[in-house]
Amino acid sequence: MSYPRPALNEALERSDVVHDANTIADAVKEMAAHIADEYRDDVQAPLFITVMNGGMPFAADLAMALGDEGVDVEFEYLHATRYRGETSGGARLAWLHRPQTALRDRRVLLVDDILDEGHTMLAVKRWCEDQGAADVRIAVAAVKLHDRCAEGIEADFVGLEVPDAYVFGYGMDYHEQGRNLRAIYALRN
Numbered sequence: 001m002s003y004p005r006p007a008l009n010e011a012l013e014r015s016d017v018v019h020d021a022n023t024i025a026d027a028v029k030e031m032a033a034h035i036a037d038e039y040r041d042d043v044q045a046p047l048f049i050t051v052m053n054g055g056m057p058f059a060a061d062l063a064m065a066l067g068d069e070g071v072d073v074e075f076e077y078l079h080a081t082r083y084r085g086e087t088s089g090g091a092r093l094a095w096l097h098r099p100q101t102a103l104r105d106r107r108v109l110l111v112d113d114i115l116d117e118g119h120t121m122l123a124v125k126r127w128c129e130d131q132g133a134a135d136v137r138i139a140v141a142a143v144k145l146h147d148r149c150a151e152g153i154e155a156d157f158v159g160l161e162v163p164d165a166y167v168f169g170y171g172m173d174y175h176e177q178g179r180n181l182r183a184i185y186a187l188r189n
């Protein structure tokens with residue numbers, strides 16, 4: 001992250017709300033019902049891996065909604081970043097933390113804020129498979145609509161669609177700011 005960073009209030013002035021808090025809450029609840037159907041009959045709880053930092057608010061909401069559905073999950077997290085506080089992603093994914101729980105023979109649910117070009121999830125999913133996970137599913141709060149997504153990756157559970165613009169709020173940052181906004185905003189170009 002380079003300093004001084006652009007001001008969040010100026011970004012908000014040149015942004016539109018694409019999904020408000022109520023819409024997001026409804027989408028999370030609906031997604032949780034689908035995910036619960038996937039895991040409810042399992043003897044062992046799935047390993048619920050939050051992709052930090054952006055995935056944190058969504059993961060918290062989703063985990064509680066799964067609890068409401070009567071489905072337990074085991075918490076884990078990883079931190080992989082390729083944007084590093086900037087508005088376009090670098091070529092290299094930096095791993096800042098890997099899960100410490102053994103993944104062998106476990107069902108894994110990867111939970112993140114956004115699937116954009118897919119490079120982050122592709123690398124993370126492959127790593128989980130290499131660790132011997134029984135299966136790896138992907139839940140994202142939002143998927144960005146464009147045709148630049150990496151081949152071989154898609155989300156199994158999607159809450160909402162966002163336009164092909166830089167978005168922030170609900171976990172997603174604008175130069176490391178605005179992650180705790182309840183709505184999702186898109187920058188006007």
Ligand SMILES: O=P(O)(O)OC[C@H]1O[C@H](OP(=O)(O)OP(=O)(O)O)[C@H](O)[C@@H]1O
Binds near residue numbers: 053117
């Ligand atoms: O589909 P992609 O184009 O690969 O982008 C998606 C990734 O980008 C963001 O992470 P970022 O690298 O900004 O790290 P952060 O979660 O710490 O903000 C977001 O949280 C996803 O993990």
Ligand SMILES: Nc1nc2[nH]cnc2c(=O)[nH]1
Binds near residue numbers: 083173
């Ligand atoms: N905050 C944010 N992070 C992203 N990571 C990939 N795409 C985006 C985006 O549009 N906004």
